[in-house]
Structure formats: C-alpha cells, structure tokens
Amino acid sequence: MKFLVLGAGGQLGREWKRYLEQEGYEHDAFGSSKVDITDRLSVFEALNENRPDVVVNCAAYTDVDGAEDHWNEARELNIDAVENLANLCSDLNATLVHYSTDYVFPGRAEDADTYPDGYPESLTPDPLNNYGLSKFRGEQKIKQSNADHLIIRAAWLCGQFGSNFVKTMLRLARERDKLTVVNDQKSAPSLARNVVENSIALLESRQRGIYHAASEGLISWYDYACEIMNQAGIDIEVEPVSSDEFPQEARRPAYSKLSIEKLRKVEGARIIGWKEGLRALLADLIDDL
Numbered sequence: 001m002k003f004l005v006l007g008a009g010g011q012l013g014r015e016w017k018r019y020l021e022q023e024g025y026e027h028d029a030f031g032s033s034k035v036d037i038t039d040r041l042s043v044f045e046a047l048n049e050n051r052p053d054v055v056v057n058c059a060a061y062t063d064v065d066g067a068e069d070h071w072n073e074a075r076e077l078n079i080d081a082v083e084n085l086a087n088l089c090s091d092l093n094a095t096l097v098h099y100s101t102d103y104v105f106p107g108r109a110e111d112a113d114t115y116p117d118g119y120p121e122s123l124t125p126d127p128l129n130n131y132g133l134s135k136f137r138g139e140q141k142i143k144q145s146n147a148d149h150l151i152i153r154a155a156w157l158c159g160q161f162g163s164n165f166v167k168t169m170l171r172l173a174r175e176r177d178k179l180t181v182v183n184d185q186k187s188a189p190s191l192a193r194n195v196v197e198n199s200i201a202l203l204e205s206r207q208r209g210i211y212h213a214a215s216e217g218l219i220s221w222y223d224y225a226c227e228i229m230n231q232a233g234i235d236i237e238v239e240p241v242s243s244d245e246f247p248q249e250a251r252r253p254a255y256s257k258l259s260i261e262k263l264r265k266v267e268g269a270r271i272i273g274w275k276e277g278l279r280a281l282l283a284d285l286i287d288d289l
C-alpha cells in the first residue's frame with residue numbers, strides 16, 4: 001500500500017507521517033505549502049505523479065469559532081476541496097481516507113441517555129455549528145462520489161504534534177496558579193496515534209464507509225484536566241466551571257461521545273481507555289517539556 005498524506009503539517013498529518021516512516025510504509029506527505037488542497041491543479045499533479053493506493057486527507061479548516069464568521073473559507077476547504085479530492089481519487093483508483101468530527105452531531109446533554117454508548121455511525125448528523133456543518137457536508141460529498149473511501153470521525157483529538165487540550169493544559173499549568181475548566185461538555189478523546197493505528201486496521205481489513213475512532217469512557221474537559229495534572233504529577237488547583245462562564249463564538253456540544261462499537265468489531269483495531277491513551281501521550285510529550 002502506497003500512501004499520500006495531505007495536510008501533513010497538522011496534528012494528525014504529522015502523526016500519520018511519523019507512523020508511516022516508523023512502520024516502513026511507502027509514502028509521500030505534503031503540507032499546505034507543497035499541496036494546497038483548494039488548488040485543483042496542485043492536487044491533481046500530486047495524485048497523478050505519485051499514484052498512491054491510499055490518499056489520507058488530514059487537511060481541514062479546523063478553527064471551530066472562526067467558521068462562524070468565515071463560512072466561505074470553511075466551505076472551500078471542508079466541502080469543495082474534499083469533493084474535488086474524492087472525484088480525483090475515484091478517477092485515479094485511489095482509496096480516500098478522510099477525517100471528520102463529533103461536531104457533526106447535535107450534542108444535546110439528554111443524548112447521553114438516548115445514546116449512552118455514544119452517537120452511532122448510523123445516526124443522521126445534525127450539526128450545531130458551522131464547523132460541524134462544513135464537515136458533515138464534506139462527508140456527504142465523499143459519499144456521493146464514486147471514490148472508494150473511509151470516513152473516520154474523531155473527537156477531542158490529542159497527539160504529540162500541533163496544538164490540543166493536553167498540551168494547552170500543561171502550558172497553562174506552568175503559567176498559572178489555578179486552572180479553570182468546563183465540566184458540562186462531555187465526550188471521550190481520540191488519541192492521534194491510536195486514530196492512525198485504527199485507520200490502518202480499517203484499511204488492512206478492507207472496511208469502507210464511516211467509522212468512529214475514539215477512546216473508551218466518558219469524561220468532561222474538567223475530568224480530563226484533573227487526570228492530566230494527576231498523571232503529569234503537577235500539583236495545581238483545577239476549578240470546574242460551566243460553559244456559560246466561557247462564552248465562545250461557536251456553540252459547543254454538551255455531549256459528543258462517539259460510539260466505538262463498530263470499530264470494536266474490526267480485526268486489528270486497538271481500543272484504548274482514555275487514561276491509557278493519555279499515559280502514552282504524556283510519555284511522548286515528556287521529551288518536549
């Protein structure tokens with residue numbers, strides 16, 4: 001299997017690149033300066049020249065708040081560019097691996113009772129903000145194309161590279177005497193390395209369609225922050241607050257756990273608990289601190 005990773009400079013893209021290098025897969029990996037996925041010619045040339053079996057799209061407009069005021073940018077990247085990529089993959093017989101988000105779901109607190117295992121892949125999305133809407137529309141474009149594809153939804157993505165909640169909490173703990181973290185938004189984090197491993201498992205077991213990839217459990221950001229401090233051995237007060245005290249441009253889901261029951265049945269998939277995933281991530285991050 002020859003891979004081409006697009007958006008290779010981001011959190012997930014860099015994790016993919018590291019994984020493919022470590023495991024010795026044939027691959028090319030291009031960041032936005034080399035291949036701008038909104039530039040049709042550039043994407044065509046990258047695919048046509050490199051002839052990958054699998055195109056991994058890690059490029060996206062990921063500014064959740066920014067998408068509220070910048071719909072056109074979000075649309076261009078998360079919908080139009082994805083549609084073009086899917087059509088090219090279809091033309092060139094490549095499998096498209098694309099990432100989406102828990103934010104495609106409505107995120108109502110009461111959904112925790114209706115879907116205690118998390119939102120299943122079979123549920124029709126109903127996004128609560130522009131970012132979620134753009135990602136959902138992107139998913140639809142892939143499904144409407146003839147591309148052989150895997151759409152993998154992640155939640156609360158955290159890895160060694162780029163910026164994410166775990167790294168932000170570790171930084172704030174160095175800068176402040178106290179952390180204030182919301183306790184009314186709940187999900188289960190996706191660990192970047194685990195997402196890549198499970199993407200490979202899905203490809204190797206020839207699964208197609210939509211899958212969720214997250215860890216086991218259900219926690220709030222507050223719970224996550226407390227465990228980060230606990231595992232990192234940092235003694236700092238962590239205060240729980242409600243989302244109302246943290247007004248943000250885009251609405252956030254109160255509940256956005258992704259069901260991983262479908263992934264659990266996939267040969268080779270590695271299901272991890274959120275604490276175990278955090279432990280592995282902190283071990284990686286320790287070198288960067």
Ligand SMILES: NC(=O)c1ccc[n+]([C@@H]2O[C@H](COP(=O)([O-])OP(=O)(O)OC[C@H]3O[C@@H](n4cnc5c(N)ncnc54)[C@H](OP(=O)(O)O)[C@@H]3O)[C@@H](O)[C@H]2O)c1
Binds near residue numbers: 007032033077156
């Ligand atoms: N982060 C999360 O919590 C989360 C949660 C669920 C799902 N996801 C999904 O997971 C995927 C990966 O997210 P991530 O956290 O790795 O995002 P990220 O760190 O923000 O990376 C996104 C990448 O896209 C690149 N990009 C932006 N515009 C581009 C363009 N026109 N052409 C090519 N590349 C472009 C960026 O490159 P530059 O930096 O050079 O602009 C960046 O490297 C996305 O599909 C996202 O929606 C993320």
